[in-house]
Amino acid sequence: MSHDDALAQAERLQEYYKQELERQRAMNTELRSAVAEMARTFQETLAASVDAAETGDLVQVRKIAYANRAAWQTYLAQIVAAAAASAPKK
Numbered sequence: 001m002s003h004d005d006a007l008a009q010a011e012r013l014q015e016y017y018k019q020e021l022e023r024q025r026a027m028n029t030e031l032r033s034a035v036a037e038m039a040r041t042f043q044e045t046l047a048a049s050v051d052a053a054e055t056g057d058l059v060q061v062r063k064i065a066y067a068n069r070a071a072w073q074t075y076l077a078q079i080v081a082a083a084a085a086s087a088p089k090k
Contacts, residue, residue, distance in 0.1 A: 027082065027083070030082050031079065031082065031083075034075060034078060034079050034082070037075065038072070038075045041068075041071055041075075042068070042072075045064055045067065045068040045071070048064050049061050049064045049065065049068075052064060
């Protein structure tokens with residue numbers, strides 16, 4: 001391999017690593033946002049559930065718990081999809 005070939009290969013690798021770093025940063029931003037949204041939703045539903053429990057409204061507590069479970073499943077599916085979409089191509 002000539003010096004020029006080695007230099008060209010190094011430049012290609014550098015560009016690849018730069019693109020990979022940007023992809024990872026974008027994925028991290030998406031994941032942080034999803035986790036923050038999950039935490040916010042959890043806090044809201046927890047507060048609503050506590051309020052309902054304090055008033056003795058067990059039907060409402062149950063509804064909130066089911067809605068919370070559905071929301072968590074949706075968020076987790078979004079996180080898995082985002083991670084799969086950002087996985088490096090081979």
